[in-house]
Amino acid sequence: MRYSTVLFDLDHTLFDTHASEAAAFDATMRSADLDSSSEILATYDRINQALWRRVEGGEFSPNDIKVRRFEEFLAEVGADGDPVAMAEAFVAGLAENGELYSDSLATLEALSPACRLALITNGLGSVQRGRLRRLGLEERFEAVSISGELGMSKPGREIFDHTLTELGVDDRSGVVMVGDSLASDIRGGSNAGIQTVWFNPNGLPNTTDVEPTHEVRGLDELFSVVG
Ligand SMILES: [Mg+2]
Numbered sequence: 001m002r003y004s005t006v007l008f009d010l011d012h013t014l015f016d017t018h019a020s021e022a023a024a025f026d027a028t029m030r031s032a033d034l035d036s037s038s039e040i041l042a043t044y045d046r047i048n049q050a051l052w053r054r055v056e057g058g059e060f061s062p063n064d065i066k067v068r069r070f071e072e073f074l075a076e077v078g079a080d081g082d083p084v085a086m087a088e089a090f091v092a093g094l095a096e097n098g099e100l101y102s103d104s105l106a107t108l109e110a111l112s113p114a115c116r117l118a119l120i121t122n123g124l125g126s127v128q129r130g131r132l133r134r135l136g137l138e139e140r141f142e143a144v145s146i147s148g149e150l151g152m153s154k155p156g157r158e159i160f161d162h163t164l165t166e167l168g169v170d171d172r173s174g175v176v177m178v179g180d181s182l183a184s185d186i187r188g189g190s191n192a193g194i195q196t197v198w199f200n201p202n203g204l205p206n207t208t209d210v211e212p213t214h215e216v217r218g219l220d221e222l223f224s225v226v227g
Contacts (some may be wrong), residue, residue, distance in 0.1 A: 001114050002193065003226045005169050007160070008141075009179030010121040010128065013199050014108075014219075018129075020098025021045070027097075028090040032081045040077065040108055047072045055122065055153055058183055062124050062148040066091065095130025100137075107219040108140050111226060118143040118163050120177070122184055125149040143167050154184035160192030176213070178222065186212045 011017040025044060029036035051065040051072075060068075070090070074210035111117060119141045121128050125148040132138045132200035143166040147153040150162060160177070169175060176193040179185025182198065187210045198212035199219070207210075214225045 001227050002174075003115065003176040004174040005116045005118070005164075005167065005176070006111055006226060007118050007120050007163065007175065007177045007189075007194075008108075009154075009177075009181065009185045009199075010119055010131075011123065012180040013098055013178065013185075014137075015131065015135075016098050020094055023097035024090050024093025027093040028086050030153070031089045032086050034079055034081060043076060044073050052122070053183070055147075056155060058153075058156070061151065062122065066105065066124060072181070091124060091127055094124075094127045095134070098131065100135060101219065103219045107222055110223050112140070115226060116167060116169070117141050118145070118167060120145045120154060120159055120163055120188075122147040136204050141155055146172040154181075155188035155191055157188070157193075158192040160188060160194065164192075176226065182206060182208045182212070186210050197222065 009012055022041060025041050026036050029040070048069050051060065051069050054060050055065060056061055060135065067083050067087040070081070070086040074081050074083060108117060110192040117140065125146050128146045128148070138144060143163050145159050145163045147159060150159060152162065154214060164172070164175065172192070172194050176197055177185055177189035177194055178197040180197055180199045186196045186198050190210055195213040197214040197216055198206075200215055201217055203217060216222055216225060
């Protein structure tokens, strides 16, 4: 095998985060007696993504943005609501909703006899733990690193160092990070001195200065990259 240790991202790589967020957002809006629509969800998405970029930049921790995203959202749409209650409903909904992509489990099963598998995810501890338990994913990884639990986030190298220390991996030449985000997964892997696979299902152009080692359109291509 070219790589003996494979580090996976969760959101938008193995897990259908878009569906999870849409269902959680719907439930949150219902609980706050507010109308939802795809436009309103898009507004929330924009605010949320901008805040996560500030987490990636080190300005906020994941926990800082839990309520803040609903404060900003309510201000922007000009609605009355309790951002704390909405944040709680949303976090519960994120853990309870969403499934793995159809080929995620088969990919992990194909790799696991030959490779050590770990997960490195930027997210809230309660959300990601809830999803991993519900989907039976925790036991499929030798190490699970969640930024909200550890106080370190991709693309910083610390969360990679922490994970590789937990695995007892010293030689990084056999380690590869797989993820959809150039800003967190690919830059993070590069910061940590490991190889990277950009999971790019929509064939987006790379407009950044970071170069993935490999690029795949589907998880089914991963076995030939790793093997
Ligand atoms: Mg991702």
